[in-house]
Amino acid sequence: MKRKLNENDVPEEVAPSSEAKEAGTTSTPTFEGLGLDARLLQAIADEKYAAPTPVQFKAIPLALEGRDILG
Numbered sequence: 001m002k003r004k005l006n007e008n009d010v011p012e013e014v015a016p017s018s019e020a021k022e023a024g025t026t027s028t029p030t031f032e033g034l035g036l037d038a039r040l041l042q043a044i045a046d047e048k049y050a051a052p053t054p055v056q057f058k059a060i061p062l063a064l065e066g067r068d069i070l071g
Helices: 018-023 038-046 054-064
Strands: 002-005 011-014
Touching: none
Parallel strands: none
Antiparallel strands: 002 011
16 A cells, blocks of 8 residues: 655555546557557657656656656
């Protein structure tokens, strides 16, 4: 189970979100589904990448929100 620090920097257990549960039931993730710019999608296609890695699939949306990432 995941843990998250509360306002007192004490770890607390966090239940998996419904979004995370749904992610496990979807088909193979694609770069197109991540909301990337068309130029980036073209560059990815030119390099012959078919699908994002699990880390890319989770990190790219966070990066697009401007959040910090450590993977």
